[in-house]
Amino acid sequence: MTYQWDFHVVGQYLDLFLWGLVYTIVYTIGSIVIGIVLGAAVCGARLSSFVALRGIARVYQELFRCTPLLVQLLWVYYALPLLIGATIDNRVAALLTLACYVGAFYSEIFRSGIVSIDKGQREAAAALGMSRSQSLRRIILPQAIKRMLPSFINQSVIQFKNTSLISVISVADLAYMASVVNGQTYRPLESYTVMAVFYIAMLLPLTQMADYIEKRLRVSD
Protein backbone atom coordinates (compact mmCIF):
# COMPACT_ATOMS: atom_id res chain seq x y z
CA MET A 1 0.00 0.00 0.00
CA THR A 2 1.38 3.36 -0.94
CA TYR A 3 0.52 6.40 1.07
CA GLN A 4 -1.00 9.29 -0.83
CA TRP A 5 0.87 12.40 0.41
CA ASP A 6 -1.40 15.40 0.44
CA PHE A 7 0.20 18.58 1.61
CA HIS A 8 -2.59 20.65 0.09
CA VAL A 9 -4.94 20.14 3.03
CA VAL A 10 -2.25 20.85 5.56
CA GLY A 11 -1.05 23.81 3.51
CA GLN A 12 -4.31 25.58 4.20
CA TYR A 13 -3.20 25.85 7.79
CA LEU A 14 0.11 27.47 6.94
CA ASP A 15 -0.79 30.54 8.98
CA LEU A 16 -1.12 28.35 12.10
CA PHE A 17 2.33 26.90 11.52
CA LEU A 18 3.76 30.38 11.04
CA TRP A 19 2.13 31.58 14.25
CA GLY A 20 3.54 28.59 16.04
CA LEU A 21 6.95 29.33 14.61
CA VAL A 22 6.75 32.91 15.87
CA TYR A 23 5.94 31.59 19.36
CA THR A 24 8.80 29.12 19.21
CA ILE A 25 11.24 31.86 18.19
CA VAL A 26 9.96 34.26 20.84
CA TYR A 27 10.23 31.66 23.60
CA THR A 28 13.66 30.58 22.41
CA ILE A 29 15.09 34.08 22.28
CA GLY A 30 13.31 35.17 25.46
CA SER A 31 14.54 32.20 27.45
CA ILE A 32 18.06 32.56 26.04
CA VAL A 33 18.23 36.24 27.02
CA ILE A 34 16.99 35.58 30.55
CA GLY A 35 19.14 32.44 30.66
CA ILE A 36 22.29 34.43 29.83
CA VAL A 37 21.63 36.88 32.68
CA LEU A 38 20.82 34.04 35.05
CA GLY A 39 23.79 31.98 33.86
CA ALA A 40 26.19 34.90 34.32
CA ALA A 41 24.90 35.52 37.84
CA VAL A 42 25.13 31.84 38.80
CA CYS A 43 28.59 31.61 37.24
CA GLY A 44 29.64 34.59 39.37
CA ALA A 45 28.19 32.89 42.44
CA ARG A 46 30.01 29.65 41.67
CA LEU A 47 33.32 31.53 41.41
CA SER A 48 32.75 33.74 44.45
CA SER A 49 34.56 33.28 47.74
CA PHE A 50 31.31 32.95 49.72
CA VAL A 51 30.69 29.32 50.54
CA ALA A 52 26.93 29.77 50.98
CA LEU A 53 26.59 31.51 47.62
CA ARG A 54 28.58 28.77 45.92
CA GLY A 55 26.36 26.17 47.57
CA ILE A 56 23.11 27.78 46.46
CA ALA A 57 24.41 28.14 42.92
CA ARG A 58 25.45 24.51 42.90
CA VAL A 59 22.03 23.32 44.10
CA TYR A 60 20.30 25.36 41.40
CA GLN A 61 22.59 24.00 38.69
CA GLU A 62 22.14 20.38 39.66
CA LEU A 63 18.40 20.72 40.21
CA PHE A 64 17.85 21.98 36.69
CA ARG A 65 20.50 19.92 34.97
CA CYS A 66 19.51 16.62 36.54
CA THR A 67 15.76 16.71 35.98
CA PRO A 68 14.13 16.49 32.54
CA LEU A 69 12.76 19.73 31.17
CA LEU A 70 9.37 18.08 30.73
CA VAL A 71 9.25 17.25 34.43
CA GLN A 72 10.22 20.83 35.29
CA LEU A 73 7.47 22.25 33.09
CA LEU A 74 4.82 19.99 34.60
CA TRP A 75 6.03 20.68 38.11
CA VAL A 76 6.10 24.46 37.74
CA TYR A 77 2.73 24.59 36.01
CA TYR A 78 0.77 21.98 37.97
CA ALA A 79 2.60 21.45 41.28
CA LEU A 80 4.06 24.84 42.17
CA PRO A 81 0.62 26.60 42.19
CA LEU A 82 -0.54 24.19 44.91
CA LEU A 83 2.45 25.17 47.02
CA ILE A 84 2.15 28.93 46.60
CA GLY A 85 -1.65 28.93 46.44
CA ALA A 86 -1.93 30.89 43.19
CA THR A 87 -2.24 29.85 39.60
CA ILE A 88 0.58 30.59 37.20
CA ASP A 89 -0.11 31.67 33.65
CA ASN A 90 1.07 28.89 31.35
CA ARG A 91 3.08 31.30 29.21
CA VAL A 92 4.87 32.69 32.25
CA ALA A 93 5.53 29.19 33.56
CA ALA A 94 6.88 28.13 30.16
CA LEU A 95 9.21 31.11 29.78
CA LEU A 96 10.58 30.96 33.32
CA THR A 97 11.13 27.22 33.27
CA LEU A 98 12.87 27.35 29.91
CA ALA A 99 15.06 30.19 31.16
CA CYS A 100 15.98 28.45 34.41
CA TYR A 101 16.75 25.26 32.51
CA VAL A 102 19.05 26.85 29.95
CA GLY A 103 20.53 29.18 32.57
CA ALA A 104 21.82 26.18 34.51
CA PHE A 105 23.66 24.91 31.45
CA TYR A 106 24.90 28.36 30.42
CA SER A 107 26.31 29.00 33.90
CA GLU A 108 28.41 25.86 33.62
CA ILE A 109 29.58 26.80 30.10
CA PHE A 110 30.55 30.28 31.35
CA ARG A 111 32.29 28.92 34.43
CA SER A 112 34.33 26.30 32.62
CA GLY A 113 35.31 28.88 29.99
CA ILE A 114 36.62 31.25 32.64
CA VAL A 115 38.52 28.65 34.65
CA SER A 116 40.07 27.23 31.48
CA ILE A 117 42.12 30.42 31.03
CA ASP A 118 45.70 29.88 32.17
CA LYS A 119 46.31 31.37 35.61
CA GLY A 120 49.39 33.11 34.22
CA GLN A 121 46.99 35.46 32.41
CA ARG A 122 45.39 36.54 35.67
CA GLU A 123 48.81 36.91 37.26
CA ALA A 124 50.14 39.01 34.39
CA ALA A 125 47.10 41.29 34.64
CA ALA A 126 47.48 41.52 38.41
CA ALA A 127 51.20 42.26 38.11
CA LEU A 128 50.35 45.28 35.94
CA GLY A 129 48.21 46.59 38.80
CA MET A 130 44.81 45.68 37.35
CA SER A 131 41.91 45.21 39.73
CA ARG A 132 39.92 42.00 39.59
CA SER A 133 37.21 43.56 37.46
CA GLN A 134 39.70 45.15 35.05
CA SER A 135 41.47 41.83 34.67
CA LEU A 136 38.17 40.04 34.07
CA ARG A 137 36.96 42.58 31.51
CA ARG A 138 40.20 43.20 29.61
CA ILE A 139 42.07 39.91 29.86
CA ILE A 140 39.99 36.94 30.99
CA LEU A 141 36.57 37.42 29.35
CA PRO A 142 37.79 38.24 25.83
CA GLN A 143 39.68 34.94 25.81
CA ALA A 144 37.06 32.94 27.70
CA ILE A 145 34.14 34.06 25.50
CA LYS A 146 36.00 32.79 22.46
CA ARG A 147 36.28 29.38 24.08
CA MET A 148 32.67 29.37 25.29
CA LEU A 149 31.14 30.26 21.94
CA PRO A 150 30.89 26.79 20.34
CA SER A 151 29.26 25.21 23.43
CA PHE A 152 27.07 28.26 23.86
CA ILE A 153 25.72 28.02 20.32
CA ASN A 154 25.28 24.28 20.69
CA GLN A 155 23.26 24.71 23.89
CA SER A 156 21.15 27.42 22.21
CA VAL A 157 20.35 25.10 19.31
CA ILE A 158 19.20 22.47 21.82
CA GLN A 159 17.14 25.16 23.52
CA PHE A 160 15.34 25.97 20.27
CA LYS A 161 14.28 22.34 19.99
CA ASN A 162 13.45 22.10 23.68
CA THR A 163 10.79 24.78 23.35
CA SER A 164 8.64 22.11 21.65
CA LEU A 165 8.01 20.71 25.15
CA ILE A 166 6.02 23.78 26.22
CA SER A 167 3.19 22.48 24.03
CA VAL A 168 2.34 20.08 26.88
CA ILE A 169 1.21 23.02 28.99
CA SER A 170 -0.77 24.38 26.02
CA VAL A 171 1.52 27.13 24.86
CA ALA A 172 0.81 27.52 21.15
CA ASP A 173 4.27 26.92 19.76
CA LEU A 174 5.17 25.15 16.54
CA ALA A 175 4.73 21.64 18.01
CA TYR A 176 1.37 22.59 19.52
CA MET A 177 0.16 24.01 16.22
CA ALA A 178 1.20 20.86 14.39
CA SER A 179 -0.99 18.78 16.67
CA VAL A 180 -3.83 21.25 16.19
CA VAL A 181 -3.51 20.94 12.43
CA ASN A 182 -3.38 17.16 12.78
CA GLY A 183 -6.60 17.28 14.80
CA GLN A 184 -8.30 19.33 12.11
CA THR A 185 -7.08 17.37 9.08
CA TYR A 186 -6.41 13.84 10.37
CA ARG A 187 -3.18 14.05 8.43
CA PRO A 188 -0.46 13.29 11.02
CA LEU A 189 2.22 12.45 8.47
CA GLU A 190 1.90 15.77 6.65
CA SER A 191 1.31 17.85 9.81
CA TYR A 192 4.31 16.55 11.67
CA THR A 193 6.53 16.50 8.58
CA VAL A 194 5.83 20.17 7.95
CA MET A 195 6.68 20.84 11.58
CA ALA A 196 9.96 18.95 11.29
CA VAL A 197 10.86 20.82 8.11
CA PHE A 198 10.31 24.13 9.91
CA TYR A 199 12.69 23.08 12.70
CA ILE A 200 15.33 21.96 10.22
CA ALA A 201 14.99 25.14 8.18
CA MET A 202 15.54 27.23 11.29
CA LEU A 203 18.37 25.24 12.84
CA LEU A 204 20.46 24.07 9.90
CA PRO A 205 21.84 27.58 9.24
CA LEU A 206 22.61 27.91 12.97
CA THR A 207 24.57 24.66 13.24
CA GLN A 208 26.45 25.50 10.04
CA MET A 209 27.31 28.89 11.49
CA ALA A 210 28.55 27.23 14.69
CA ASP A 211 30.86 24.97 12.70
CA TYR A 212 32.15 27.93 10.75
CA ILE A 213 32.79 30.00 13.86
CA GLU A 214 34.57 27.10 15.52
CA LYS A 215 36.88 26.68 12.54
CA ARG A 216 37.61 30.40 12.43
CA LEU A 217 38.44 30.50 16.13
CA ARG A 218 40.74 27.52 15.85
CA VAL A 219 42.73 29.26 13.10
CA SER A 220 43.27 32.41 15.14
CA ASP A 221 44.50 30.60 18.25
Next chain:
Amino acid sequence: MTDTATDAPILEAIGIRKSFGPLEVLKGIDLSLTRGEVVALIGPSGSGKSTFIRCMNMLETPTDGTLRFRCRAIGDRFEDRGDMIGIGTLRRHVGMVFQHFNLFPHMTVLQNVVEGPLTVLREPRREAEERARDLLSQVGLSQKCDAYPAHLSGGQKQRVAIARALAMQPEVLLLDEVTSALDPELVGEVLAVIRRLGEAGMTMAIVTHEMAFAADVAKRVLFFDKGVVAAEGTPDEIITHPRSERLQGFLARFHE
Protein backbone atom coordinates in the same frame (compact mmCIF):
# COMPACT_ATOMS: atom_id res chain seq x y z
CA MET B 1 57.12 61.73 43.82
CA THR B 2 59.26 62.41 46.83
CA ASP B 3 62.97 62.42 46.32
CA THR B 4 64.46 59.83 48.65
CA ALA B 5 68.13 59.48 49.45
CA THR B 6 69.90 57.14 47.06
CA ASP B 7 70.66 54.54 49.68
CA ALA B 8 67.18 54.43 51.21
CA PRO B 9 65.48 51.15 50.31
CA ILE B 10 62.75 51.32 47.68
CA LEU B 11 61.35 47.87 48.29
CA GLU B 12 61.97 46.04 51.50
CA ALA B 13 60.96 42.60 52.69
CA ILE B 14 61.29 41.86 56.39
CA GLY B 15 60.94 38.40 57.88
CA ILE B 16 58.83 37.01 55.03
CA ARG B 17 57.36 33.60 55.78
CA LYS B 18 55.14 31.58 53.51
CA SER B 19 53.47 28.24 54.08
CA PHE B 20 51.43 26.15 51.70
CA GLY B 21 49.41 24.01 54.06
CA PRO B 22 51.84 22.22 56.36
CA LEU B 23 54.78 22.99 54.08
CA GLU B 24 56.79 26.06 55.06
CA VAL B 25 58.59 27.22 51.90
CA LEU B 26 59.91 30.54 53.23
CA LYS B 27 61.26 30.67 56.76
CA GLY B 28 61.87 34.35 57.34
CA ILE B 29 63.51 36.14 54.42
CA ASP B 30 64.86 39.70 54.51
CA LEU B 31 65.78 41.68 51.44
CA SER B 32 66.00 45.37 50.85
CA LEU B 33 66.50 46.85 47.44
CA THR B 34 68.05 50.27 47.11
CA ARG B 35 67.63 52.43 44.04
CA GLY B 36 69.57 51.17 41.04
CA GLU B 37 70.58 47.96 42.75
CA VAL B 38 70.53 44.62 40.98
CA VAL B 39 70.17 41.57 43.21
CA ALA B 40 70.30 38.00 41.97
CA LEU B 41 68.49 35.19 43.78
CA ILE B 42 69.98 31.77 43.11
CA GLY B 43 69.47 28.35 44.57
CA PRO B 44 68.18 24.87 43.81
CA SER B 45 64.60 24.45 42.61
CA GLY B 46 62.18 24.26 45.50
CA SER B 47 64.39 26.48 47.64
CA GLY B 48 61.73 29.20 47.71
CA LYS B 49 63.32 31.89 45.56
CA SER B 50 60.42 32.12 43.09
CA THR B 51 57.84 32.11 45.89
CA PHE B 52 59.79 34.88 47.57
CA ILE B 53 59.98 37.11 44.49
CA ARG B 54 56.22 36.57 44.01
CA CYS B 55 55.70 37.77 47.57
CA MET B 56 57.47 40.99 46.66
CA ASN B 57 54.52 42.12 44.53
CA MET B 58 51.96 40.20 46.58
CA LEU B 59 51.14 37.64 43.91
CA GLU B 60 51.65 35.35 46.88
CA THR B 61 50.39 36.62 50.21
CA PRO B 62 53.07 36.06 52.84
CA THR B 63 51.92 34.09 55.86
CA ASP B 64 53.97 36.41 58.03
CA GLY B 65 56.36 39.31 57.64
CA THR B 66 56.26 42.84 56.30
CA LEU B 67 56.68 44.31 52.87
CA ARG B 68 57.50 47.98 52.54
CA PHE B 69 57.52 50.20 49.51
CA ARG B 70 59.38 53.48 50.03
CA CYS B 71 59.26 52.90 53.78
CA ARG B 72 55.48 52.46 53.87
CA ALA B 73 53.96 49.11 54.77
CA ILE B 74 51.82 47.25 52.24
CA GLY B 75 48.31 46.41 53.42
CA ASP B 76 46.25 43.42 52.41
CA ARG B 77 43.75 45.42 50.36
CA PHE B 78 43.89 46.49 46.76
CA GLU B 79 43.43 50.19 47.53
CA ASP B 80 45.54 52.39 49.79
CA ARG B 81 44.14 52.75 53.26
CA GLY B 82 45.45 55.20 55.83
CA ASP B 83 49.20 54.77 56.09
CA MET B 84 49.12 51.44 54.32
CA ILE B 85 49.87 51.19 50.64
CA GLY B 86 47.44 49.05 48.67
CA ILE B 87 48.44 46.04 46.62
CA GLY B 88 47.29 47.84 43.47
CA THR B 89 49.57 50.79 44.16
CA LEU B 90 52.50 48.48 44.90
CA ARG B 91 52.04 46.63 41.61
CA ARG B 92 51.82 49.84 39.61
CA HIS B 93 55.34 50.66 40.79
CA VAL B 94 56.82 47.18 40.84
CA GLY B 95 56.83 45.36 37.51
CA MET B 96 57.21 41.64 36.98
CA VAL B 97 58.38 39.40 34.15
CA PHE B 98 57.43 35.73 34.26
CA GLN B 99 59.09 32.50 33.22
CA HIS B 100 56.28 31.68 30.80
CA PHE B 101 55.91 35.24 29.49
CA ASN B 102 52.13 35.33 30.05
CA LEU B 103 51.56 37.67 27.14
CA PHE B 104 47.92 38.38 26.35
CA PRO B 105 47.29 36.18 23.29
CA HIS B 106 44.24 38.12 22.12
CA MET B 107 46.21 41.33 21.75
CA THR B 108 48.94 42.40 19.36
CA VAL B 109 52.43 43.14 20.64
CA LEU B 110 51.70 46.86 20.77
CA GLN B 111 48.35 46.31 22.51
CA ASN B 112 50.08 44.13 25.09
CA VAL B 113 52.54 46.89 25.88
CA VAL B 114 49.98 49.72 26.09
CA GLU B 115 47.44 47.70 28.08
CA GLY B 116 48.83 48.61 31.51
CA PRO B 117 49.27 52.32 30.84
CA LEU B 118 45.80 52.58 29.23
CA THR B 119 43.75 50.47 31.65
CA VAL B 120 45.61 50.96 34.91
CA LEU B 121 47.27 54.36 34.59
CA ARG B 122 44.56 55.79 32.32
CA GLU B 123 47.12 57.47 30.12
CA PRO B 124 46.08 59.07 26.84
CA ARG B 125 46.45 56.54 24.03
CA ARG B 126 48.87 58.64 21.98
CA GLU B 127 51.28 59.01 24.84
CA ALA B 128 51.09 55.33 25.77
CA GLU B 129 51.62 54.17 22.20
CA GLU B 130 54.53 56.49 21.68
CA ARG B 131 56.31 55.10 24.72
CA ALA B 132 55.38 51.54 23.77
CA ARG B 133 56.92 51.91 20.32
CA ASP B 134 60.00 53.41 21.86
CA LEU B 135 60.32 50.51 24.33
CA LEU B 136 59.75 47.94 21.60
CA SER B 137 62.52 49.44 19.53
CA GLN B 138 64.78 49.33 22.58
CA VAL B 139 64.21 45.58 22.83
CA GLY B 140 64.69 45.24 19.07
CA LEU B 141 61.07 44.52 18.15
CA SER B 142 59.79 47.63 16.43
CA GLN B 143 59.01 45.48 13.37
CA LYS B 144 56.65 43.29 15.41
CA CYS B 145 54.21 45.88 16.76
CA ASP B 146 51.22 44.41 14.92
CA ALA B 147 52.12 40.73 15.31
CA TYR B 148 50.25 38.47 17.70
CA PRO B 149 52.21 36.65 20.44
CA ALA B 150 51.51 33.27 18.80
CA HIS B 151 53.72 34.31 15.89
CA LEU B 152 56.76 35.20 17.97
CA SER B 153 59.70 33.12 19.15
CA GLY B 154 60.20 32.58 22.87
CA GLY B 155 62.97 35.15 23.02
CA GLN B 156 60.80 37.71 21.23
CA LYS B 157 57.88 36.98 23.55
CA GLN B 158 60.02 37.53 26.60
CA ARG B 159 61.34 40.81 25.22
CA VAL B 160 57.75 41.95 24.65
CA ALA B 161 56.95 40.93 28.24
CA ILE B 162 59.86 43.07 29.45
CA ALA B 163 58.63 46.01 27.37
CA ARG B 164 55.12 45.49 28.77
CA ALA B 165 56.46 45.68 32.33
CA LEU B 166 58.60 48.72 31.53
CA ALA B 167 55.66 50.55 29.96
CA MET B 168 54.31 51.05 33.48
CA GLN B 169 57.53 52.95 34.25
CA PRO B 170 58.14 50.83 37.33
CA GLU B 171 60.66 51.70 40.00
CA VAL B 172 61.51 48.06 40.57
CA LEU B 173 61.48 45.15 38.17
CA LEU B 174 61.09 41.57 39.41
CA LEU B 175 62.32 38.88 37.02
CA ASP B 176 61.26 35.32 37.77
CA GLU B 177 63.42 32.80 35.86
CA VAL B 178 62.83 34.73 32.67
CA THR B 179 65.15 32.59 30.53
CA SER B 180 64.26 29.16 31.93
CA ALA B 181 61.60 28.43 29.32
CA LEU B 182 63.70 29.55 26.39
CA ASP B 183 65.68 27.51 23.86
CA PRO B 184 69.38 27.92 24.68
CA GLU B 185 70.10 29.94 21.56
CA LEU B 186 67.44 32.51 22.51
CA VAL B 187 68.68 33.13 26.06
CA GLY B 188 71.36 35.60 25.01
CA GLU B 189 69.03 38.14 23.42
CA VAL B 190 66.91 38.34 26.58
CA LEU B 191 69.89 38.57 28.92
CA ALA B 192 71.33 41.37 26.78
CA VAL B 193 68.16 43.40 27.28
CA ILE B 194 68.26 42.87 31.05
CA ARG B 195 71.95 43.72 31.21
CA ARG B 196 71.28 47.04 29.45
CA LEU B 197 68.48 47.77 31.92
CA GLY B 198 70.83 47.20 34.81
CA GLU B 199 73.39 49.50 33.27
CA ALA B 200 70.72 52.15 32.83
CA GLY B 201 70.07 52.06 36.58
CA MET B 202 66.90 49.95 36.84
CA THR B 203 66.38 48.42 40.27
CA MET B 204 65.95 44.68 39.80
CA ALA B 205 65.56 41.44 41.69
CA ILE B 206 66.39 38.53 39.43
CA VAL B 207 65.67 34.87 40.07
CA THR B 208 67.96 33.00 37.71
CA HIS B 209 69.85 29.83 36.96
CA GLU B 210 72.31 31.67 34.71
CA MET B 211 75.29 31.91 37.05
CA ALA B 212 77.62 33.77 34.71
CA PHE B 213 74.89 36.30 34.04
CA ALA B 214 74.11 36.69 37.74
CA ALA B 215 77.78 37.23 38.52
CA ASP B 216 77.98 39.78 35.74
CA VAL B 217 74.93 42.00 36.35
CA ALA B 218 74.21 41.66 40.06
CA LYS B 219 75.80 43.72 42.77
CA ARG B 220 74.60 41.30 45.40
CA VAL B 221 73.70 37.62 45.29
CA LEU B 222 71.42 35.70 47.66
CA PHE B 223 71.73 31.93 47.82
CA PHE B 224 68.44 30.33 48.78
CA ASP B 225 68.35 26.90 50.32
CA LYS B 226 65.37 25.19 51.96
CA GLY B 227 63.46 28.41 52.55
CA VAL B 228 66.24 30.49 54.04
CA VAL B 229 68.97 32.72 52.65
CA ALA B 230 71.90 30.39 53.24
CA ALA B 231 74.52 32.80 51.95
CA GLU B 232 74.58 36.40 50.81
CA GLY B 233 77.33 38.59 49.39
CA THR B 234 78.95 40.00 46.30
CA PRO B 235 79.01 37.84 43.16
CA ASP B 236 82.68 37.26 43.86
CA GLU B 237 81.99 35.91 47.35
CA ILE B 238 79.02 33.79 46.36
CA ILE B 239 79.56 32.62 42.80
CA THR B 240 83.25 32.96 41.99
CA HIS B 241 84.74 31.99 45.37
CA PRO B 242 82.01 30.22 47.32
CA ARG B 243 83.05 29.15 50.80
CA SER B 244 80.25 26.93 52.10
CA GLU B 245 80.15 23.33 50.97
CA ARG B 246 76.44 23.47 50.18
CA LEU B 247 76.97 26.43 47.87
CA GLN B 248 79.99 24.81 46.22
CA GLY B 249 77.93 21.69 45.61
CA PHE B 250 75.11 23.69 44.06
CA LEU B 251 77.41 25.69 41.80
CA ALA B 252 79.41 22.65 40.73
CA ARG B 253 76.42 21.48 38.70
CA PHE B 254 76.71 24.56 36.51
CA HIS B 255 80.34 23.96 35.63
CA GLU B 256 79.86 20.54 34.11
